Amino acid sequence: MSTQTPQRPASPGLRMGRPFGIPVYVSPTWLIVAAFITYTFQPVVANSLPGRGTLTTYLVAFVFAVFLYVSVLLHELAHCVMARYFGLPVRRITLYLLGGVSEIEREPETPAREFLVAFVGPLLSLGLAGIGFAASMVIPEQTILHVLVWQLWFSNAIVGVFNLLPGLPLDGGRMLRAGVWKLTRNPITGTAAAAWFGRGLAVALVVGTLGLSLLPGQEPDWGSLLWSVLLASFIWVGASQSLQVAKVRARMPQLQARTLARRAIPVTPEVPLAEAMRRAREAQAGAMVVVDHDGHPTAIVNEAAVAATPEHRRPWVTVGSLSRTLEPSLVLPADLAGESLIDAMREAPSGEYLLVERGGDVYGVLVTADVNRVFSGV
Template sequence: MSNDRRQQRSPGLRMGRPFGIPVYVSPTWLIVAAFITYTFQPAVLSFLPWLSSASAYAVAFVFAVFLYLSVLLHELAHCVVALRYGLPVRRITLYLLGGVSEIEREPDRPGREFLVAFAGPLLSLGLAAVGYVLYRVVPPDTIIGVLIQQLWLSNLIVGIFNLLPGLPLDGGRMLRAGVWKATRNPGAGTVAAAWVGRVLAVALVVVPVALTMITGQGQDLTFLLWSVLLASFIWMGASQALRSARVRARIPQVQARALGRPAIAVTADVPLAEALRRAREAGARAIVVADHEGRPVAIVNEAAVGATPEHRRPWISTGAVARSLEPSLVLAADLEGESLIDAMRETPAAEYLLVERGGEVYGVLVTADVNRMFTGV
């Protein structure tokens, strides 16, 4: 079980907060910026032969920057629509292969999923349309004219490519929404769109190679490299979507009452060895520390017990290896599915106390037992 609220390291240099959304640029962007600058410089010289070599590199770098600004606008379009539907957005990161929007929750309706996904390609195609109009009126043999021409073409390609119907592309999310709508099963939509994504990944590599073999013409190495990179990105994203679908399919099976361990209660001053002996005799698999009035105040930590040498256990009190009970560590025994997972995410811990609605202790829920429900997916 992952914890979305866990503190994470910064993904790169923070550039600002448009619409309140943190935007970061990953160091990997420098790699692709250098690659675009190097490969686009000869094209700049072919369009503008009067430029010096250094000036052509500068123009190529400006193109790389504006291209990624277009990618940022593409991602912002997703995020603005997501915010419109009350979906929190953690951040946008520009990295090697483009940009990624980290939207913390999935839309709860297929129509909203479709619109959030479609917003990005629509924005890219809109930029392409505006760029094309400008291209028709700006002299093509100028620096601005060359940049506008390449940017509208790039946005057209980005928009069309992202509409391909396979995860993790936007078109894949749109396909997922369609299957979800037809079957009323979001998991079925994810599986269908992920498998289409895998087919697209294979096609991105197989088709260029097959055309080369059929025509006998050599394939451009740069084009082939980008095909392999994009195919790898799509394959990994589709595979991750399939794993996520399998995880989500198991979530309804997670029930606190079924996973809870029977527990006994002891006072904090009872030696650990004695508490363990009582637990074995009672057939309990967990120990709760209670005050002298019988109210639970802490849960014995299984990892701390395991780390205590057996010869020391008679001399260590049970309270020394227990975690004090905070209100958020006390969960209702009838919690299950998403509600249980969300409650555990609120306060990550190794153990939780399960209580009945009337306040009686039911047992202890161990996070490791929940995690085992998802092992191998």
Template sequence: MTTDNGSASREPAARDSGGRRSGWLMARPYGIPIYVTPSWLVIAAIITILYEPVVESLLGLGAASYLVAFVFAVLLYASVLVHELAHAVVARMFGIPVERITLFMLGGVTEMRGEARTPGREFLIAFAGPLLSLVLAAAGWAAQLFVPPDTVPGVLLWQLFVANLLVGVFNLMPGLPLDGGKVVRSAVWALTRRPTAGTVVAAWGGRVLAVFVVGLPFLLYLPSGRMPSVFMVLLGVLLGGFMWMGAGSALRGARFRERIPRLRVRLLARRAVAVPSGTPLAEADRRMAEADAGAVLVTDSSGAPVSIVSHDAAGAVPEERRPWISVDHVSRAVTGGAVIGADLEGERLLAAMRAHPAAEYLVVGEDGGVFGVLRTRDVDDAFAGI
């Protein structure tokens, strides 16, 4: 399964955004790092065990049947890798940086920094993977016609055909996070000129497909009156759960992006009251309430702001100690990165905050004068409920 979408290296294993290990670096084709997670070993073992009886019935190799069955597992994930590389190469053609490709138990994912700017590019990036998979499937099918089916080369070519056909057809299912869902999203985007509308339609398509995948093992066995195997039920639940979570993530991402243009520093910034260095916290509270302000700036002897009283640090001071605690003890210095313009909005605002993370920012107007204070928490609250 895909989303967005050499020799082993001794480079340290990759880590995800939370700092957790995400796989072993295996190669860098086209400069794109390829990682394989330990979960792949689990699914490879399962595929080998389940497919070995088929190989044995065709070739009668004895214990060597396990090796041929394992090759099928490798070919399946090699097909996923080629599929993901197709996404990555086309994305790079359109100037979208590719971070990495990761292969895991349920397939692969291509991590990109950025998104397609037009529905046409979205379609080409999404369709490139399934298209290449189907081309390789056709090549494998044509090649196996010229090789006896009861030989190792014949079985391997058949495996190549089946692996790429599975990857290509499955990923064309019309729902996110699959490539077919991205094709649907690009079509709705082109018709409505609203990428969010495309995401909503494709994500709900993905949720419908997720329910179908979970119920598919039972539907297949319904005519016979028998129950599906535990493995088929678990596989359906795993795939369906992955698809449901991927579709939900796409919906949240769409809602997030829809709110970004509404972010405006002038609307989010709090009015600030200035107090001299050394002012007791209780006195700062009084002045802030009197001015109906939402933040406190600490100034030097010339009246220039040098620090911002931390909302969290000040809130942790007990009421009885506030007359005796100076604002200097609960404030953060105003550095160059913690000063932003009042005209920032949308992506520009988020980019400025990502470049210099801080709990509070000093907001200045076009004339350089103090406009107020922006709290990161207020920006986060703008995305509440997503």
């Protein structure tokens, strides 16, 4: 159940360790599903271990829940190790209510790499399932060891098979995306196709489970229906987010710093705001850059601070008091475009950035609000 979502809350849960140098967190929501799995799986354990006490069977059922999440962790680690092999940065792994998320901060550059990063997770899960199944054939039945080994291969089989379903955000969806990307040579088309398959899969999962429970002579299985609704919700939301990402990426070609830049006028820090605004109107400029007396830029006047200053105070407020010091991260090359521009802005969030030519000359000011308008309505 893997997605690539680079932006997550700073504290996703309890940190469990750093296998292969990758931080692993467990969300508190895991306790909810662990309790649910323990409760629903206990009757299965009781049938497999006749004569065992209720406490023992609940304990073994809880171990199954732990095995399931260990399987998910190994699955996600496979994605991350393969991603690192291709030079992709990995932020962390988070185990949560319905599985796990590998936060891979950049997408693979080719369809083949996309396919391999996605496929290695289910491949590992199914490989572990095969090993566990073979081991369970030689271990005596109706023993705790047999039940635990059976749980191990069964949990990995669940993780592997489920993630091969062809729809985003599942790994099968990423593999489908890679295939469509290869055929069309367009990753956005691949994302859209795999996301719509994901939505269809979510609907089919609920309708199919509901249809089976309504067959003549069948008692409604409310537990299975609840699981199908939860899983379908996970798939639908993930697919919808992928469609949103595809729409954003489709507008990336419009994102060019030069095109979006505002003309800026230089002002010294002691100039009153009212006077600076008058000069900007005369020059038909949309931004103001604070310079020292040698003409070197030192700060950018903050547009939000200007708008928040009442008109009657503007003759008495200097532009220097409404400006942000120009840190190196706020000075960007004027030829930045697309994802490179977004990455540079993400590294140093600000309302304005100074754009400079290769030789260091000021080209203009890039305002974050202007960038956001490119994606308005997506």
